[in-house]
Amino acid sequence: MLEWILGATLVLLLLSLWRFRRAVSMVSNFPGLRLFVSPMSPPGLLLPALPFPLFTYPGFSFPWELKHAGLFAKFKCDTVSLCAGDGRAMLFTADVPFIQRMSAFTSREVFPKPVDEYKVLSYLGSNLVICEGESWRRQRRIGAPAFSKGMFERLWLDMRDIVREMVEQERWQERTEPTHPPSTLTYNGYTPQPGEVLVPHVVDLTLRMALAAIARAGFGMDFEWEAEESFTKVCQEFGNPQRPHWWLTILGWVYNFTDPLVAPVYHLFDQLSRAIPSALIATVAYVWTTWPLLPVRISWAVAAYWVAEFLTMFARPTEADWNPRKIKVHEALHLVAKDSTLRIAIPPWMMTLPIRRMRRMKLAFGTLEAELKRLTDERKMYHLRQSLDHEQLVKGPLRVKVAMMDEGDLEKGQVGNLVSSSIQKGLTDDEIIGNTYIYFLAGHETTAHSLAWTLALLAAYPEYQEEAIREIYSVWPSTAETFEPFYENTTMDDYAKFPYILACYAETLRLFPPVQMIPKVAAQDTCISVETSNEVNSNAEKETDPLVGRNGQTEFVIKKDTIVMIDAPGVHYNPRYWENPEKFDPGRFMRAYNKDAFIPFGVGHRACLGRKFSEVESVAMLIHLLRNYSVHLVPNRPDGTVDVDVARQKFSKASVRITLTPAEVPLIFRRRSHPSP
């Protein structure tokens, strides 16, 4: 038996070694990371980062963790390779001229998007994010015009209303009255003082705002603000044990016994070919390299990590799983975004198992799909009704259905630009639902997280917050008599009057780019010039021309199927393009800057379709919120003062899921006194 295991291990090792060698030769041994497990493989997603000096595994979120200094500066080159035992050859780049050259190629489809990497976004239907070639061009042609002047005008006013509703529903006015009794809510021992609203995780608010923005301005849906204790917490805990029931307890025990059988089957199904070789190699290699000091501890650490992951998946079913409360659309969307990766990793039948996480996922996906279908049908009816004459409307077979729609529904149909334009221009039902889902998904988390970080950074740097508020008051001056908390007479024309607020948002996106990696794949062997050293020639004038002063450029053949990852944190923290890259300085966007080195919205012809939507939404939200409330960090010292470095470390902690997600952003909002100082 032992011989068999050793034999199999040896075969797997040799196989991985062969794949690894192939990957190294594909990138012509370009300097970079040599790993046993690829961070982009399924076991790579599960494994925790292993520490220096081994550096055998930097973790899935390494572009974010290492940024420029920890990766590109270490290898003294703005492009590095990554080769691992799964055989995939990858290049990571923070070199802007190289990205530009590649982008120029991209339009000729030499470096298309590797759409296989985006399978995770395909389950509700085909959409423009997962397509390439003609299908992408058609869907983009249809989608782009929906982001029209009319939509932005509506978004501008919607955001004002959303902030106002939030303030009213969450009772901020009342809670910031000096006479209001102190709140019972505390955060790390700090109790909010009179006049303060403490928000333990500001993403709770920004997520709902961003969802409301896309739902209302993008789709004309109703999305009333409802006060909730914590939206993200409610979602996390959805389906957690509530009232234990004896038969559920018994069933739970049955599950506990059968879990060890079910779990390996599931893993075998989808990941056998890659999971076992990579995982085994990682463990064996790690134990081997640390021998004789830590072998036992390391084995246990890896095992414990996998067991923990395994247990969350197969937690005991509870009353809530059989009798779930009705889930709301925004909760469904949030859960779908959270569980997307798992959804693609498991076979569909697993969703029917009475397991807590599976049931939660099934419910979330089901609810969202039903809502998107309903939305599409509603818009279809609207367009049908527009195209029928009165006679057909009254006598035709559709009369009952059309008659059932009230005028309000039809009104909304007019506003649902994103769906309406898709229907009118002939997307299939599958494409309409797939794209609607993508607009929701792409359009809410990215902006919500960025807004949370913008507020946190303004709280951490009060001098920039002052600058921002000065700009707001210079556009909308106030006296005690004229002060309007939510400026009524505003129109989209006002948007251009807030360049500093937009600069604060842009600087946040530079420091916290929501999309970490933008992948391209070489569709054929392609010769391209790549720099081989990022050391700057001291005689060069790098500010005026980023290409001047490079020490080495070489013509390099990128072999077919090599993945090239455009590394957003690498570019944004590259001192070649940004002075003091670690520093938060919104002013840099008020001066001339290298626009090609600002890539949160992607590059080239596949760049983000919703960039302006996100910018308009964010500026509108920030001006109305900051006009009424100043934002502050929560005191974290025993004497009630703030250690800014500690606070910044805390809110900068982030995990990389579909987008960069902050762990916790606690903030205090304090009502401003008017008129303006």
Ligand code: HEM
């Ligand atoms: C801070 C906010 C946002 C960021 C950082 C962001 C970032 C990005 C990036 C990097 C891409 C390119 C991905 C790639 O090439 O692989 C992209 C594509 C896209 N984004 Fe955004 N996005 C944001 C907001 C939005 C919003 C609000 C919407 C819609 C309302 C949206 C819709 C899209 C769509 C439809 C695409 C696909 C474009 C295509 O493939 O042709 N995004 N986004």
